[in-house]
Amino acid sequence: MKVVIKLFFHSYVSVLVLFFSLLTKFVGFETVAIRISQIPYKLGNKVRYAFYKKHLKSLGENVTFSFGCLVTNINTVIGSNVRFGPYNTVGLANLGDDIITAQHVHILSGSKQHSFEYRNAPIWKQTGTIQCIELKGDNWVGANVVIMANVGYGTVLGSGSVVVKNIPEMCIAAGNPCEKLKERP
Numbered sequence: 301m302k303v304v305i306k307l308f309f310h311s312y313v314s315v316l317v318l319f320f321s322l323l324t325k326f327v328g329f330e331t332v333a334i335r336i337s338q339i340p341y342k343l344g345n346k347v348r349y350a351f352y353k354k355h356l357k358s359l360g361e362n363v364t365f366s367f368g369c370l371v372t373n374i375n376t377v378i379g380s381n382v383r384f385g386p387y388n389t390v391g392l393a394n395l396g397d398d399i400i401t402a403q404h405v406h407i408l409s410g411s412k413q414h415s416f417e418y419r420n421a422p423i424w425k426q427t428g429t430i431q432c433i434e435l436k437g438d439n440w441v442g443a444n445v446v447i448m449a450n451v452g453y454g455t456v457l458g459s460g461s462v463v464v465k466n467i468p469e470m471c472i473a474a475g476n477p478c479e480k481l482k483e484r485p
Contacts, residue, residue: 313343317350329355330372337370352378360397373409379437392430396437402459404444407433411448411464436469445478454484 316339324332332351339347348365356371360380365371368387371378376390379397384390388401391409410431416423434450441447442459450466451457457467458474458481467473471480 309343309346313346313350316347317354320347320351321354324355329374333370333372337365337368340367366403375432385443392432394432394434396435396439396453398438399435399441400439401441401445402443405441405447406445407435407447409433442474456484 320332320336336344336348336351338344344367345364348369349359349363352363352365352371353359355374356378357375358377360378360382362381363378364383366384366386366388369384370388371390373390373392375392377394379395379399381397382395382399383401385401385403385405387403388405388407390407391413393407393409395407410429410433413428413430414423415426415428418426433447435441435447436451436453438454439451440456442457442461444459445457445461445463447457447463449463451463452467452469452471454470455467456472457463457478458472460476461474461478462476463473463478465477467478468480470484472482472484473480
């Protein structure tokens with residue numbers, strides 16, 4: 301009986317992913333990603349993983365996209381053994397292996413996504429610059445962190461930090477703006 305249930309569950313996930321993949325042709329990748337972020341429970345985790353495995357540039361094994369987690373750029377690369385906490389957003393990023401994030405972490409596509417250079421043009425009409433943000437791997441990112449610059453291998457980011465400049469490897473960093481506090485033991 302368990303085998304039948306597993307087979308049904310796997311088939312159901314495959315049908316949902318096919319449906320959402322077709323839907324991207326009509327409403328776009330980001331709109332569909334928003335919808336699948338709201339599927340609850342284990343079913344949601346499976347659908348998000350299968351959908352992103354099909355659409356992202358690269359996605360490793362053993363990756364968990366918790367409820368409310370959203371990836372907005374199809375050129376994102378995510379390594380293996382990564383766990384995104386609830387309500388995370390990921391823009392254009394290259395994420396290594398063995399990363400854990402708490403809830404409400406936002407990995408933006410750099411700090412200059414929007415321009416406000418010209419007073420005579422609305423901000424939304426001005427061109428920004430998209431930057432690929434890198435987390436090298438073996439990172440722990442605390443709750444409510446905003447990342448707009450690269451983070452080195454083995455670095456821990458404290459809750460509430462705002463990363464606006466590159467953070468070196470193997471350290472503990474926190475604050476707004478985020479700064480290295482000490483070497484990691």
